[in-house]
Amino acid sequence: MKVSAPATIANFGPGFDVFGLCLDEPRDVIKVKESDEVMVEVEGFNVPEDPEKNVASISALALLKMLKAEMGFRMKIIKGIRPKSGLGSSGASALGGALALAKLLGVENRELIIKAALEGEKAASGSAHGDNIVPSLFGGFTILKSLSPLEVFKLDVSFKLVIVLPKVEVSTKRARAVLPRYVPLSDAVRNLALASALISALKEGDIEKAGKLLDDYLAIPYRKPLIPWFDNVRRAALESGAYGVSLSGSGPAMFALGEDLGDIGKAMVEAFENEGIGAEYFITKVGGGAKCSDV
Numbered sequence: 001m002k003v004s005a006p007a008t009i010a011n012f013g014p015g016f017d018v019f020g021l022c023l024d025e026p027r028d029v030i031k032v033k034e035s036d037e038v039m040v041e042v043e044g045f046n047v048p049e050d051p052e053k054n055v056a057s058i059s060a061l062a063l064l065k066m067l068k069a070e071m072g073f074r075m076k077i078i079k080g081i082r083p084k085s086g087l088g089s090s091g092a093s094a095l096g097g098a099l100a101l102a103k104l105l106g107v108e109n110r111e112l113i114i115k116a117a118l119e120g121e122k123a124a125s126g127s128a129h130g131d132n133i134v135p136s137l138f139g140g141f142t143i144l145k146s147l148s149p150l151e152v153f154k155l156d157v158s159f160k161l162v163i164v165l166p167k168v169e170v171s172t173k174r175a176r177a178v179l180p181r182y183v184p185l186s187d188a189v190r191n192l193a194l195a196s197a198l199i200s201a202l203k204e205g206d207i208e209k210a211g212k213l214l215d216d217y218l219a220i221p222y223r224k225p226l227i228p229w230f231d232n233v234r235r236a237a238l239e240s241g242a243y244g245v246s247l248s249g250s251g252p253a254m255f256a257l258g259e260d261l262g263d264i265g266k267a268m269v270e271a272f273e274n275e276g277i278g279a280e281y282f283i284t285k286v287g288g289g290a291k292c293s294d295v
């Protein structure tokens with residue numbers, strides 16, 4: 001069984017732990033075969049090969065435990081999403097591992113697959129947030145209303161966007177540890193207003209309006225010490241014509257919406273370089289979610 005699980009942009013501006021956008025690229029590819037033992041092999045970006053430490057095998061093992069199924073597997077992970085990038089690298093592998101095993105066993109229950117994948121996500125980031133796993137499975141733009149029972153609202157949006165990936169790492173675990181337990185009511189209200197308006201703009205297909213609604217008062221302000229370059233890169237994107245720009249997940253990747261995505265990407269890369277940080281940009285589109293095949 002082979003699963004290709006795409007990268008995602010969690011939070012997507014004001015939707016902390018709720019909104020997620022599936023990207024077309026990059027992807028992790030996970031292949032599994034039944035076996036007597038449990039073995040993991042990794043190609044591409046470096047992640048652990050110990051089955052107890054890799055989120056893809058942790059999720060696959062969690063699914064087997066939930067099903068009370070006694071079997072081993074050989075798993076090959078072609079890791080195309082850089083870890084600690086903010087592009088849902090752990091979420092894609094976690095989803096891919098659980099989904100590949102589920103397909104191998106003929107299990108279609110999405111709630112169970114997501115529950116197993118959350119075990120992998122929890123091992124990587126210390127929290128069972130679902131805003132990477134869910135869009136990686138469903139595709140499009142997802143609103144995660146509840147994990148148990150699983151309630152997801154999906155918008156079939158279609159647009160291109162630019163992603164800028166700097167050569168620094170931000171661990172999601174660390175980026176969650178800096179968040180406060182409580183936030184001011186006025187900030188919660190501002191996010192609620194932005195999030196509601198953003199959904200309306202996306203439903204209308206108005207990307208310019210959506211871009212102007214990407215602010216966040218719940219997570220990004222507290223994460224600034226981990227991303228001190230954020231305001232300068234954001235300013236460069238807006239000055240080069242972006243409709244809007246935000247952090248992807250817990251960073252360091254950033255994304256922007258606009259017309260001249262190449263120009264915006266170049267301006268953001270230059271702003272990172274002015275901060276002494278190398279960066280690259282790529283343009284991709286909204287993706288359709290994980291793909292499975294028998295090979």
Ligand SMILES: Nc1ncnc2c1ncn2[C@@H]1O[C@H](COP(=O)(O)OP(=O)(O)O)[C@@H](O)[C@H]1O
Nearest residue numbers: 054055083084085086088089090093124171172
């Ligand atoms: N298959 C995997 N893919 C990504 N990260 C993994 C994987 N297996 C284990 N990890 C570990 O999870 C951590 C990365 O998770 P995280 O900080 O959430 O990155 P991201 O924000 O890109 O998802 C790293 O410590 C990495 O070694």
Ligand SMILES: N[C@@H](CCOP(=O)(O)O)C(=O)O
Nearest residue numbers: 010017086087088172249250
């Ligand atoms: N909602 C989470 C999303 C983390 O995404 P990642 O791609 O950085 O793992 C958060 O903001 O902590």
